[in-house]
Amino acid sequence: MVPCGSCKLLRRRCRKDCIFAPYFPSNQPQKFAIVHKVYGASNVTKMLQEVPHHQRVDAVNSLVYEANARWRDPVYGVSGTVTYLQNQVSELQTQLAVAEAKILYFQMKYESMMLSPEIDTDEKSYFMQNDISQYISHDTSNNVNHNSFHKDGFPSFSNH
Amino acid sequence: MVPCGSCKLLRRRCRKDCIFAPYFPSNQPQKFAIVHKVYGASNVTKMLQEVPHHQRVDAVNSLVYEANARWRDPVYGVSGTVTYLQNQVSELQTQLAVAEAKILYFQMKYESMMLSPEIDTDEKSYFMQNDISQYISHDTSNNVNHNSFHKDGFPSFSNH
Numbered sequence: 001m002v003p004c005g006s007c008k009l010l011r012r013r014c015r016k017d018c019i020f021a022p023y024f025p026s027n028q029p030q031k032f033a034i035v036h037k038v039y040g041a042s043n044v045t046k047m048l049q050e051v052p053h054h055q056r057v058d059a060v061n062s063l064v065y066e067a068n069a070r071w072r073d074p075v076y077g078v079s080g081t082v083t084y085l086q087n088q089v090s091e092l093q094t095q096l097a098v099a100e101a102k103i104l105y106f107q108m109k110y111e112s113m114m115l116s117p118e119i120d121t122d123e124k125s126y127f128m129q130n131d132i133s134q135y136i137s138h139d140t141s142n143n144v145n146h147n148s149f150h151k152d153g154f155p156s157f158s159n160h
Numbered sequence: 161m162v163p164c165g166s167c168k169l170l171r172r173r174c175r176k177d178c179i180f181a182p183y184f185p186s187n188q189p190q191k192f193a194i195v196h197k198v199y200g201a202s203n204v205t206k207m208l209q210e211v212p213h214h215q216r217v218d219a220v221n222s223l224v225y226e227a228n229a230r231w232r233d234p235v236y237g238v239s240g241t242v243t244y245l246q247n248q249v250s251e252l253q254t255q256l257a258v259a260e261a262k263i264l265y266f267q268m269k270y271e272s273m274m275l276s277p278e279i280d281t282d283e284k285s286y287f288m289q290n291d292i293s294q295y296i297s298h299d300t301s302n303n304v305n306h307n308s309f310h311k312d313g314f315p316s317f318s319n320h
Contacts, residue, residue, distance in 0.1 A: 043197075078226060080222070082242060085246065088245075089249055092256060
């Protein structure tokens with residue numbers, strides 16, 4: 001019998017009921033090597049034993065993912081990815097709040113114009129001079145011009 | 161000498177140069193217990209030895225965080241958090257794209273109104289009947305009414 005990737009690395013006989021065999025094939029030696037390096041074979045065995053059979057594939061995949069992250073970044077491991085994503089979520093939430101405030105601003109302007117039979121010439125002139133396109137961010141980067149917002153009477157939103 | 165949290169748990173003498181002592185105090189026995197359970201003391205030693213001294217606090221904190229996540233969720237561990245955050249980022253990016261398209265729509269309407277000396281009575285009537293507030297999402301949840309968008313000639317944005 002061909003030993004599984006784990007038994008090959010551990011230089012031991014691969015038994016029929018080997019707990020690793022279904023998840024660590026012999027043609028992917030690196031897959032077991034990395035979890036063995038980070039967790040150790042006996043800890044991986046214990047962790048798999050705590051998980052129902054039908055969830056062991058997912059458990060192995062998450063352990064391999066986390067072990068690879070630790071190998072790439074010995075200080076932060078996958079926690080570094082969590083921090084990065086948390087910051088990205090926070091930044092996107094701020095950008096969304098700014099965008100929704102802009103929509104509200106336009107809605108109010110729009111409705112006030114609908115209520116008047118004619119556009120006031122002064123207002124038209126004001127808006128043509130202060131081209132509104134400067135307030136619009138067309139990409140998802142955080143490129144809002146706060147100074148312009150404040151100068152022209154927009155509410156000021158802090159992204160920091 | 162009072163043994164550190166690690167040596168206390170491992171029931172061994174805590175030496176002056178104990179690698180664990182600066183990060184696992186004796187009054188926080190759980191901190192070492194959880195990393196020992198998931199990684200094993202010898203693997204934690206090896207991982208700390210690979211990291212410069214000034215980064216070991218961060219390395220220990222990330223290991224404790226990941227070990228706690230594995231204890232809470234033996235199948236997905238901290239990878240579950242990564243998946244959750246990745247989905248949240250993707251959803252927020254979609255919501256932001258929708259919001260920016262709405263801003264562009266209002267900007268175009270606004271500018272076309274600025275270019276005409278009077279608001280067309282028919283157009284005013286159309287917009288008053290189709291109150292634009294229905295298109296505005298005031299919170300960050302994904303509550304865009306796609307049917308209304310399509311029906312009233314707005315571009316249709318898929319959030320799925």
